[in-house]
Amino acid sequence: MVDMDALKSGDRRALARAITLIESSRPEDEVRAADLLESLGPTGATSWRLGISGAPGVGKSTFIEAFGLHAVEQGHKVAVLAVDPSSSLGGGSILGDKTRMERLSRDPRAFIRPSPSGGELGGVALRTRDTMMLVEAAGYDLVIVETVGVGQSETAVAAMTDMFLLLLAPGAGDSLQGVKRGIMELADLILVNKADGDLADAARHVVSDHRAAMSLVRPHEPFWTPKVEACSALTGHGLPEAWNAVGAYFEAAGDALTEKRRSQAAAALWGEVVRLATARLRADPERQALLHRLEGELSAGDISLRNAAHRLLDGS
Ligand SMILES: Nc1nc2c(ncn2[C@@H]2O[C@H](COP(=O)(O)OP(=O)(O)OP(=O)(O)O)[C@@H](O)[C@H]2O)c(=O)[nH]1
Ligand SMILES: [Mg+2]
Numbered sequence: 410m411v412d413m414d415a416l417k418s419g420d421r422r423a424l425a426r427a428i429t430l431i432e433s434s435r436p437e438d439e440v441r442a443a444d445l446l447e448s449l450g451p452t453g454a455t456s457w458r459l460g461i462s463g464a465p466g467v468g469k470s471t472f473i474e475a476f477g478l479h480a481v482e483q484g485h486k487v488a489v490l491a492v493d494p495s496s497s498l499g500g501g502s503i504l505g506d507k508t509r510m511e512r513l514s515r516d517p518r519a520f521i522r523p524s525p526s527g528g529e530l531g532g533v534a535l536r537t538r539d540t541m542m543l544v545e546a547a548g549y550d551l552v553i554v555e556t557v558g559v560g561q562s563e564t565a566v567a568a569m570t571d572m573f574l575l576l577l578a579p580g581a582g583d584s585l586q587g588v589k590r591g592i593m594e595l596a597d598l599i600l601v602n603k604a605d606g607d608l609a610d611a612a613r614h615v616v617s618d619h620r621a622a623m624s625l626v627r628p629h630e631p632f633w634t635p636k637v638e639a640c641s642a643l644t645g646h647g648l649p650e651a652w653n654a655v656g657a658y659f660e661a662a663g664d665a666l667t668e669k670r671r672s673q674a675a676a677a678l679w680g681e682v683v684r685l686a687t688a689r690l691r692a693d694p695e696r697q698a699l700l701h702r703l704e705g706e707l708s709a710g711d712i713s714l715r716n717a718a719h720r721l722l723d724g725s
Contacts, residue, residue: 411445416547419486421520424547431539432525442539452545453670456552457659460566462592463576464558468602470509472576472642473553477510479648480551481518488549489513492537492556492566493524520549531684534565538677541569558592567595568673571666572658577619578603579611593619594626597635598654604639605646612639630669632661696724 411430415423431442463469477487489510514521522544525536541552554570556562567573575596580603593599599619604612619637628634636654640647659666690696700721706712712720 413445413448416543419548424520424543427543428522428540431543432536434528446539446542449542449546452542453552456545456550457572457655458541458552458554458570459655460554460556460563460570460573461576462556462558462563462566462573463578463602467558467576467578468642469555469557469576472600472602472640473555474510474513475642475645475648476651477513477519477551477553478516479652481516483652485551486518486520486549487513487551487553488520488522488541488544488547489553489555490522490537490540490544491524492530492534492554492562494530494533494557494560494562520544520547530561530565531680534562534569535677535681535684538569563592563595568676571662571669572597572655574598574600574655577601577615579608579615593622594629596623597630597633597658598651599623599635599637600647600651601637601639602642605641605644630662630665632663632665633658690721693724696721699724 411427412420412423416427427445430438430445433439433442461469461473473489477489480487510521513519522540525533525540528536537554541554544552552570554566556566558575563573573595575592575598577599578601601612601615601619604616616637616639623635623637626635638647638650638654640651642648662669703712703717703721707714707717
């Protein structure tokens with residue numbers, strides 16, 4: 410059983426137990442997890458939900474540790490969650506290496522949780538979303554959701570957070586061409602990390618290239634023009650400015666945040682309906698037999714794909 414009072418008073422064991430329940434794929438836990446989430450009531454009224462992405466090695470862990478420690482020094486409670494496409498495929502987890510956030514993970518004002526493993530991206534994202542509600546209920550008011558910049562997961566993270574931060578670093582693979590345009594368009598703040606030592610000059614160039622590129626991108630929030638800044642997670646250079654930029658975003662967002670979250674929740678609801686409906690259809694033996702027949706008709710050219718899809722959905 411999850412002790413709600415303990416969870417709400419910030420008890421880490423109760424929180425960890427609740428997250429384990431949310432992540433469980435046992436059918437009997439589904440109902441308990443749903444009940445638990447409903448008993449939370451609204452969460453996060455004053456929280457900042459920050460998505461962070463960047464290619465492997467740009468310095469996400471180093472940055473989140475330094476940024477997180479800065480935040481707790483300002484009086485915040487910081488939770489770090491992850492959406493990790495590699496762990497969905499049974500590989501390692503980006504937050505598996507808590508060692509790289511050693512100081513933050515030891516800080517009582519911070520809570521770090523690796524990505525739930527297993528399942529497709531949609532399922533992992535849903536569970537991360539639920540976990541976000543739990544950590545908010547437990548009093549964490551800065552929720553950082555990390556993902557690795559390699560695929561679809563950036564979109565999933567941007568769709569569950571208030572602000573999306575893209576980390577770049579000078580060097581191979583991080584040139585303007587290296588970053589997918591679609592991901593840049595999601596960014597509210599681009600930070601060019603490793604602006605220190607020998608890399609400082611190169612970082613400046615990456616900043617000016619991306620400022621030029623971003624000036625051509627249509628802002629996706631009416632209240633905010635995306636910014637590009639340099640920083641060094643290693644030396645701390647530019648971190649207070651990054652913190653201020655995040656603060657400025659939330660100040661500018663004001664009430665618009667409520668509306669943004671509302672439409673994010675609506676989109677997540679439809680996403681979940683699609684996932685559930687697909688799973689139900691796939692599990693239906695009659696549908697499987699029908700699918701088998703339709704496959705034959707499809708390959709013989711007797712039916713169009715769209716008609717086959719309609720029939721599969723209708724079950725006739
Ligand atoms: N010079 C310099 N090196 C940095 C900086 N931030 C991180 N690094 C180094 O870059 C390497 C990768 O840093 P991580 O923080 O592990 O990067 P990451 O993005 O979390 O990497 P993955 O978890 O593998 O995706 C490490 O050797 C860090 O010490 C920085 O600001 N300046
Ligand atoms: Mg990392």
